[in-house]
Amino acid sequence: MIDNTENYFDDDALESIDRFETMLRNNKPCYFDVHEFENLVDHYLENRKLAKANHASELAIEQHPSSISLQLKQAQVLISRGEEIKALTILKKLKKIESTNKNIYILIGNIYNILKKPQNAKIQFDIALDLCYDDKEELLFKIAVSFEHLELYDLALPYFKKVHLLNPEDPEVLFEIAYCYEKLQQDKESIEAYKEYLNLDPFSDNAWYNLGILYNRNNMSLKSIEAYDFCIAINEKHSKAYFNKANALALCEKFEEAIKSYIEYLEFDDDHASTYSYIGECFEKLEEYDQAMIYYENAIKEDEKFADPWFGMGLILLYQDKIDESLIYLNEAKSLDDTNPDYWFALGSAYSRMPEAQKAVHCFREAINLDPYDPTYAITLAEFYHQNQKEEAAIDVLLESLGRCPEDVQLQNNLAAYYMLAADANAAEHYLRKAMANPENKIEDIFIQFPELENNNKFKQIIKANQ
Numbered sequence: 001m002i003d004n005t006e007n008y009f010d011d012d013a014l015e016s017i018d019r020f021e022t023m024l025r026n027n028k029p030c031y032f033d034v035h036e037f038e039n040l041v042d043h044y045l046e047n048r049k050l051a052k053a054n055h056a057s058e059l060a061i062e063q064h065p066s067s068i069s070l071q072l073k074q075a076q077v078l079i080s081r082g083e084e085i086k087a088l089t090i091l092k093k094l095k096k097i098e099s100t101n102k103n104i105y106i107l108i109g110n111i112y113n114i115l116k117k118p119q120n121a122k123i124q125f126d127i128a129l130d131l132c133y134d135d136k137e138e139l140l141f142k143i144a145v146s147f148e149h150l151e152l153y154d155l156a157l158p159y160f161k162k163v164h165l166l167n168p169e170d171p172e173v174l175f176e177i178a179y180c181y182e183k184l185q186q187d188k189e190s191i192e193a194y195k196e197y198l199n200l201d202p203f204s205d206n207a208w209y210n211l212g213i214l215y216n217r218n219n220m221s222l223k224s225i226e227a228y229d230f231c232i233a234i235n236e237k238h239s240k241a242y243f244n245k246a247n248a249l250a251l252c253e254k255f256e257e258a259i260k261s262y263i264e265y266l267e268f269d270d271d272h273a274s275t276y277s278y279i280g281e282c283f284e285k286l287e288e289y290d291q292a293m294i295y296y297e298n299a300i301k302e303d304e305k306f307a308d309p310w311f312g313m314g315l316i317l318l319y320q321d322k323i324d325e326s327l328i329y330l331n332e333a334k335s336l337d338d339t340n341p342d343y344w345f346a347l348g349s350a351y352s353r354m355p356e357a358q359k360a361v362h363c364f365r366e367a368i369n370l371d372p373y374d375p376t377y378a379i380t381l382a383e384f385y386h387q388n389q390k391e392e393a394a395i396d397v398l399l400e401s402l403g404r405c406p407e408d409v410q411l412q413n414n415l416a417a418y419y420m421l422a423a424d425a426n427a428a429e430h431y432l433r434k435a436m437a438n439p440e441n442k443i444e445d446i447f448i449q450f451p452e453l454e455n456n457n458k459f460k461q462i463i464k465a466n467q
Helices: 011-026 034-046 051-062 068-082 086-097 102-114 120-131 136-151 153-166 171-183 187-200 205-217 221-236 239-251 253-265 272-285 289-302 307-319 323-336 342-349 357-369 375-387 389-402 409-421 425-436 443-449 459-465
Strands: none
Touching: 011 051, 011 342, 011 389, 034 068, 034 187, 051 068, 068 086, 086 187, 102 120, 102 136, 120 136, 136 153, 153 171, 153 375, 171 205, 171 425, 187 205, 205 221, 205 239, 205 425, 205 459, 221 239, 239 253, 253 272, 253 389, 253 425, 272 307, 289 307, 289 409, 307 323, 307 342, 323 342, 357 375, 375 389, 389 409, 409 425, 409 443, 409 459, 425 443, 425 459
16 A cells, blocks of 8 residues: 655654544543644554554544545555545545645555455556656555555556666666566566676676576576576575586586585575475485485475375385385375375386286376376386387277377377387377377387397387488
């Protein structure tokens, strides 16, 4: 809400407050002029003493019933007390009497924002701006902030941009512009605004941090790491910068540096379970499994209901072909979170290495159902069927997945291979032609997955004819 109250009181105002307090204690009426009542109401509003503010505004109207300014103060009090409709009634009457008073429109705009009618609020604010001849920059900024507080960034942004036109050197406005763009997911514009802001204020840790988030969101991990480094250099206690930097390093596969950053974050973080788990994952990627297991175990000690470290330990045991042990941890992860398709997929992979075909298929199917747009799950289930000489089942699974991901080249390649293995050369050629139309398709890789086709002359002829 746009606040029109003053933030200071002179000696005369303080004397008025003392007299008013004395009047309340003694319950004896006392006269105050218009200016004194304005100060009294402002004082009590600023100190959130709404009952006294209301008492002062009611007494003010009794003593000065024709004062426009005191009626405005009464409307402010009513708004603060949640009586917006009463306030709106007063303000609409005032608008007929003094239609060029910008403060009337500002207060009406505030009420419409409270009533969740932002477009109506905008109309009132714009009228106030047309009537504003001094401090227009300040009013524009306050209007923008009022919309920003309501998370109406699309409405706030144009006002911030108008302030920027009036004062291009104000870093606070640039920061707000960048922030609004960020919230509107207009990342390119947000990045440029933050960079412009940092030209004016290069020592803003929050701006560098926000810039790091944007770079990371746009797959610019190296720039993201650099931004977090600047943030940390300015404010070495900016805890989230260490965490986000570690995530960005991990995305760049700089796992050793990521581990260091996660460990630095541990000094600030109260939730050690997730951080230990991330460190364990980094050691897992480095194939330093003993260290990974230590950190996963630490994560479980911190929070035994946290699924990720159970999953991580299960994966490591799966890599080491310790299937029985792996299943214990993977099943525990799944029981803690049965909505994660990766957990089901790993379980399927574990069961597929045992005489547990039905369980493997069930788990792969659950993974597909939870995330039908990731073809990896369908491709793996099809491969499992293929290993068990069930080419038709493999084809059905891939056709189902292709219906959701029609441009996926690996699905098309694999379908061609399975059709060829099923002696359906026409269908094989159909899917090969579609796959090879994509210039990024590395058709030679198909023989790595299907070495049995390397000596299939018909398959090779189809490939050659479509190259």
